[in-house]
Amino acid sequence: MNDEPPVQTQPPGLAPPADFTTFMRKYQDMVFSTSARLVRNDAQAEDISQEVFIKAHEHFTMLATSPTAGGWLKTVATNLSLNHLQRYRNRWKFFSEFTSSSDEDAPAVDFAAPDTFFEGVDSEERRAWVEDALSKLPDHQRVPLVLYHFEDIPYDEIARRLGVSLAKVKTDILRARAALAKILSRGGASLEAMAS
């Protein structure tokens, strides 16, 4: 897979970052978040982020003047993370993709009623709570969910990139949303309060 999307050059008038360090400081949180949400391991996400910025350095002449540098970095981070997951997926596929009866027979999720639980909770605590809930999802649900909701990748493209059927992607994302809502509800949160 080619991990590096084409770089668009900048139209005149947009101010480029002064140097590579400034460029990196501007985007490192976004790159790390993208990778960490996909691979769910901070050390691996840091390694992937490092690789992303080394590729960015090789293309810095173009990226420094590109208005789409953020998108380029995000795409490379996503591709490298998926490649990383794919390697482990192939290794553990036999064991990890046994269908669990608890997955198949899961009862309908009963979410907490809307309330004002998060009114007194600061945004950092809320962030940690949702990130923690996200990390509790199994890979086959979390990865398509992240690609769909964070990266805005459509269902069919997710199916193509993960090498699974469209129906499986839709089912996994549907279950991931329900499971995420369930995990958050267990913690006492309501989606309405969090989404507001």
Added chain:
Amino acid sequence: MNPEDPDKLERSIHRVLRNLPDRKAPAGLEARVLAEIGRRSLLPWWRKSFAHWPSAVRAGFFVGSGLAAAALVAGLFVLSQSTGAHEVASGISSARAWIVISRDLFAAAGAKARSFLAAIPTLWLYGGAAMIALCYAAVAAAGAATYRALSPVRQAA
């Protein structure tokens, strides 16, 4: 929230996730990246990928490869036209004799193995095959059970 309303759930989850701020990158990431860039920049060109080779070296590599291929083809052609070609052919034929001997040895060993297997009762063979299959299934089941029991994802979920 009504669990039967997937559209509403999708919208709510989308808002929750999109409202998440980015996670803070590790403090050491910047230093790591700069150190790695510095380390790679110090590598000699021949230890880098082909794309990083100097243009003159890349051009020389292409020219050299073309010349080597042409020399190989020309050499074979000259050899096939020379008076010594028959000697080379006979040499190859004598090398083939070893292949024939090896094939005969394998055929003889195969015949012995077949006669040995024919002497074993069929029931024993089926029993052995079933035992091997059973052991394989048991190892696979034990591996899967261990993975499912120890997987941090499943424990967390």
